[in-house]
Amino acid sequence: MGGPMSASAAETVAGTAAETAHYAPDALGSNIGGRMESVGAPAPAIRLEGVTAGYGERIALECVDLEIPVGALVAVVGPNGGGKSTLLKLIAGVLKPWTGSVEVLGAAAGREAHRVAYVPQAELVDWSFPVNVWNVAMMGRYPRLGPLRQPGHADHEAVEAALDRVGMLDRARTPIGALSGGQRRRAFLARAMAAEVDLYLLDEPVTGVDVPTQEAIMALLAAEAEKGKAVVATTHDLGAAVRHFESIVAVNRRIIASGPAALLTNPEILSQTYGGHLLVLGDNLGILDDSHHHDDPAGAERHFHEDHPEGRP
Amino acid sequence: MNLVLDPLAYSFFVRALVASAIVGLVCATVGSYMVLRGLAFMGDALSHSAFPGVVVAYMIKVPFYFGASIAAVGTALAIGWVTRQGKLRSDTAVGVLFAGMFALGVFLFSMIPNYVGDLFGFLFGDVLGIGLGDLISLAVLAALVLGTLALLWKELLYATFDPLGAAASGLPVNRLDYLLLALIALTIVISLQSVGIILVVAMLVTPAATAQLISKSFGRLVLIAATIGVVCPLFGLYGSFWFNSASGATVVLVESAVFFVVLAVTLVAGRVRHASVALDS
Numbered sequence: 234m235g236g237p238m239s240a241s242a243a244e245t246v247a248g249t250a251a252e253t254a255h256y257a258p259d260a261l262g263s264n265i266g267g268r269m270e271s272v273g274a275p276a277p278a279i280r281l282e283g284v285t286a287g288y289g290e291r292i293a294l295e296c297v298d299l300e301i302p303v304g305a306l307v308a309v310v311g312p313n314g315g316g317k318s319t320l321l322k323l324i325a326g327v328l329k330p331w332t333g334s335v336e337v338l339g340a341a342a343g344r345e346a347h348r349v350a351y352v353p354q355a356e357l358v359d360w361s362f363p364v365n366v367w368n369v370a371m372m373g374r375y376p377r378l379g380p381l382r383q384p385g386h387a388d389h390e391a392v393e394a395a396l397d398r399v400g401m402l403d404r405a406r407t408p409i410g411a412l413s414g415g416q417r418r419r420a421f422l423a424r425a426m427a428a429e430v431d432l433y434l435l436d437e438p439v440t441g442v443d444v445p446t447q448e449a450i451m452a453l454l455a456a457e458a459e460k461g462k463a464v465v466a467t468t469h470d471l472g473a474a475v476r477h478f479e480s481i482v483a484v485n486r487r488i489i490a491s492g493p494a495a496l497l498t499n500p501e502i503l504s505q506t507y508g509g510h511l512l513v514l515g516d517n518l519g520i521l522d523d524s525h526h527h528d529d530p531a532g533a534e535r536h537f538h539e540d541h542p543e544g545r546p
Numbered sequence: 547m548n549l550v551l552d553p554l555a556y557s558f559f560v561r562a563l564v565a566s567a568i569v570g571l572v573c574a575t576v577g578s579y580m581v582l583r584g585l586a587f588m589g590d591a592l593s594h595s596a597f598p599g600v601v602v603a604y605m606i607k608v609p610f611y612f613g614a615s616i617a618a619v620g621t622a623l624a625i626g627w628v629t630r631q632g633k634l635r636s637d638t639a640v641g642v643l644f645a646g647m648f649a650l651g652v653f654l655f656s657m658i659p660n661y662v663g664d665l666f667g668f669l670f671g672d673v674l675g676i677g678l679g680d681l682i683s684l685a686v687l688a689a690l691v692l693g694t695l696a697l698l699w700k701e702l703l704y705a706t707f708d709p710l711g712a713a714a715s716g717l718p719v720n721r722l723d724y725l726l727l728a729l730i731a732l733t734i735v736i737s738l739q740s741v742g743i744i745l746v747v748a749m750l751v752t753p754a755a756t757a758q759l760i761s762k763s764f765g766r767l768v769l770i771a772a773t774i775g776v777v778c779p780l781f782g783l784y785g786s787f788w789f790n791s792a793s794g795a796t797v798v799l800v801e802s803a804v805f806f807v808v809l810a811v812t813l814v815a816g817r818v819r820h821a822s823v824a825l826d827s
Contacts, residue, residue: 289632325714346716353710362582362707363758363767372707375700376715383700408762421711428715 276339278303278432278463279324284333286323293319297333297488301465303431306458308478309467310497312507315485317467318354321434324465325351338431347376350425352435355417360410366420367405370395373428388427395427398453415446422450426457433457435466439473451477471497553787561681562673562740566779566797569673569740572688574753574775575695576733578768579726581754582706587637588625588727590747591644593734595621597651597743600668605658610668611683614738618731621647626724671742671794673783680739687736691729702726703764740779741794748798753778756805759812774804 279301287293294316301307309317322328323335326343335342337349350373373395374388396402399419404412409420418438425433433454439447454464455477468474474481475494482491483506490502497503553559580589599617603610621643628639655665667675676684695702704712705722713719730750737746757770782797789796 322710325710327710327713343716346714349714349716351711351714353708357710358708359582363761363764364707365763368763369707372700372704372711373715375704376712376717378700380697380701424711430715434714 276303277301277336278305278338279465280334280336281323281330282334282336284323284330284335286319286328286330292486294323294484295487297484299482299488299491301463301482303463304458304461305463305465306455306479307463307465308474308481308494309465309484310469310471310474310481310506311484311489313469315506317469317484318436320482320484321351321436321465321467324432325349325434327351345431347428348431350428350430350433352418352421352425352433352438354436355414355441357436358409358417358421360417362409365406365408366396366401366412366416366423367392369409369420370401370405370423370427373424373426376428391429392423392427395423398426399423400449415442415450418442418446418450422453426453431462433462433464433466435464437468438466439468439477440470447473447477471503549788550784553784558674558676559783559787561676561678562783562793563780565676565681565684565740566673566783566793567776568685568688569737570749570753570775570777570779570797571772572691572733572775573737573746573749574757574771575692575768576729577750577752577754577775578757578764578771579702579706580730580750581758582764582767583726585730586747586751588622588640589730589734589750591625591640592618592622592727592731593738593743593746594644594651595647596731596734596738597648597668598654599651600738601651601654601658601665604662604665605654609683610738611687611735614735615732617647618734619728622727622731623724626727630720667742668738669742669744670792671738671740671745673740673793673797674786676739684736684739687732691732691736694725694729698722698725741797745794745798748801749775752798752801752805756801756808759805759808774801778804 277300279299281297281299284297285292285295293314297320299320309320311317319328323330324337324342326335326337326341326346326349337343338345370392371384371388374384374391378384378388393402396405399422401416401419401423404416404420407416409417412420422435422438425435435454438454439450442450451473454466458464458479466478475497478494480492481494481497483489483496483502485506485508489506490496490499577589580586596614596618599613599615600610601613602617603613625636625639625643628634628643629636634642655662658665701712701717702722702725705717705719709719733750734746737749741749753771753774754767756774757767761767761770778801779797782800783793785791785800786793786796
C-alpha cells in the first residue's frame with residue numbers, strides 16, 4: 234500500500250502556538266517518517282499550504298497545511314461542521330480558498346480535474362432522478378469525451394468493467410431510486426472507476442451501509458491505492474477509519490492531527506477533534522454526534538435525505 | 547363540413563400549427579432540464595421579465611425578439627449572479643428581480659398613449675396572428691436552442707444530476723448553469739407570441755412533469771416530453787378553432803388534462819401493483 238502521511242502534517246497544525254499539540258511519532262509506536270520532498274520521493278498527490286476557507290462569512294477551515302502522498306488511503310475524520318467536506322471540496326477545486334494554496338496532482342486544484350473523481354454524500358443526491366446505474370457510471374466518461382463526442386466502444390467497455398468490479402453489472406439497468414443504500418454507493422464508486430482517475434475524493438462512502446458492503450467498498454479503494462492512486466474519504470465512523478484506512482486526518486476547523494490511523498486511539502487527539510462530542514466508555518469510544526454529518530452547505534446547494542427520496546429541501 | 551381539414555384551408559391556421567409544434571418541442575426539451583433542476587418558478591419569472599423588453603421594442607419599433615431576448619437573458623444572468631453571491635436564496639433573488647422587471651414593463655406599457663392591442667397578445671398569446679416572418683425567426687431561434695442542447699446534453703445532464711461531482715471532474719458547471727438559464731430565456735422569447743407571458747411556464751413545465759411520472763431514464767423523459775409538447779398544441783389549436791376560444795389557454799388546458807390523466811393512471815397502476823404484491827406475500 235502507499236506511503237505514510239507526511240510528517241509536516243503529522244506534527245499537527247493549529248491557529249496559534251498555544252493550541253498546537255505535537256504528537257511525536259515515536260510515542261505512538263509508529264514511524265511517520267520525514268518530509269516527503271526532502272528524500273526525492275515523488276511529488277505529493279495533494280498539498281495544502283496556509284489554507285483558510287469557508288462559506289459566506291463563516292470560516293470552516295483555517296491555517297491548514299497538509300500533504301497527502303501518491304498511493305495513500307486516507308480517512309478524514311472530525312465532528313459535524315468540523316470541515317471534513319470543506320477539505321474535500323478544496324482538494325476537488327470546487328471551493329476556492331480565501332488564503333493559501335491548494336495543489337493537486339502537481340497543479341493548482343481544479344487544473345487536473347479530469348484525473349479526479351468526486352463522490353458526493355448520499356444525501357446530496359436526488360435519488361428520484363431518472364437515471365439508471367449504467368447512466369451514472371457513464372457520466373464518469375463525459376468529462377474526457379467533451380461536447381463533440383458521444384460515448385463509444387472504449388467508454389462502454391470502461392463502464393462495463395467498472396460495474397463489474399463493484400459488483401453492479403447485473404443491476405446496470407436498475408433506476409437509482411430502486412437501489413439499496415449500499416448499491417447506491419457502489420454505483421457512484423463505479424462512476425469514479427469508469428473515469429480512470431488518479432485521485433478519488435469520497436464524501437462519507439461507507440456511511441449507513443451494511444458491513445459486507447463496507448468491506449467490499451474498502452477493498453476496492455485499497456486496491457486502487459495499491460495501484461498508486463490516492464484515495465481520500467471523509468467518515469464520521471471512527472471504527473471504520475481505524476479498521477479500513479492506513480492514515481487519517483483529524484479536522485475540527487483546523488488540522489488536529491494527521492498520520493497513521495492508530496493516531497485515533499490517542500485520547501488527546503480525540504478530545505481535541507471532537508471536543509464535547511466525545512464520550513469515553515472504558516476502552517470503547519463513543520461519539521455523541523447527530524446524524525446530520527455535513528458541513529453547512531453553500532447557499533445554492535441542494536440536499537436530499539435517503540429515507541425520503543422524493544423529499545426536497 | 548370537415549372538422550379536421552377545413553381549418554387547414556386558412557394559411558394563418560397552418561402557420562399557427564407549425565409555430566405551436568416548434569414551440570412545444572423546444573419548450574418540452576428545455577423544460578425537461580428545468581423540472582429536474584427545480585426551476586419551474588424560474589420559467590415563470592423569466593417570462594414576466596421579458597415584458598419590459600417587449601414594450602420597449604414596441605415603443606422604438608424594433609422586432610420584439612430583440613427586446614424580449616435582452617430583458618429575459620439579462621434577468622436570467624442577473625438572477626444567477628445574485629444567487630452565486632450566496633447572500634440570498636435563489637427563489638428570493640428570482641422573486642425580487644422578476645417582480646421588478648414586470649413592474650417596469652407595466653409602467654412603460656401604461657405610458658403608451660394610444661391603443662396597444664398588439665401588446666395584449668404578448669400577455670396571453672396570439673398564435674393565430676403569427677406572420678411568416680415571425681415564423682421564420684421562431685424557427686431559427688428554435689434551431690439555435692435545440693442545436694445547443696444536442697451539443698451539450700451530456701454535460702448539462704451531469705451538471706444537473708451531480709453539480710459537485712461534475713465540477714470536480716472538470717466540467718464548467720457555473721458556465722453550464724448560466725447557459726441553461728440563457729436557453730430558458732431564449733425559449734421563452736420564442737414562445738411569447740404563441741402562448742404569452744402568463745402561460746408559457748405551463749408549456750415549459752407540464753410536458754416534462756407528465757413525462758417524469760412515467761419515465762425512468764433521461765432519454766425517455768425528453769422523448770415523452772417532446773412528444774407531448776408537439777402533439778398537445780395541435781389538439782389545442784383545433785379546440786380553439788372549434789370552440790372559438792383563446793388559443794394559448796386552450797393548448798395549456800390540453801397539456802394540463804394530459805398531465806392529470808397520466809397522474810391518475812400512474813396512481814391507479816401503483817395501487818394495483820401494491821395490492822398484487824400484498825396478495826403475493
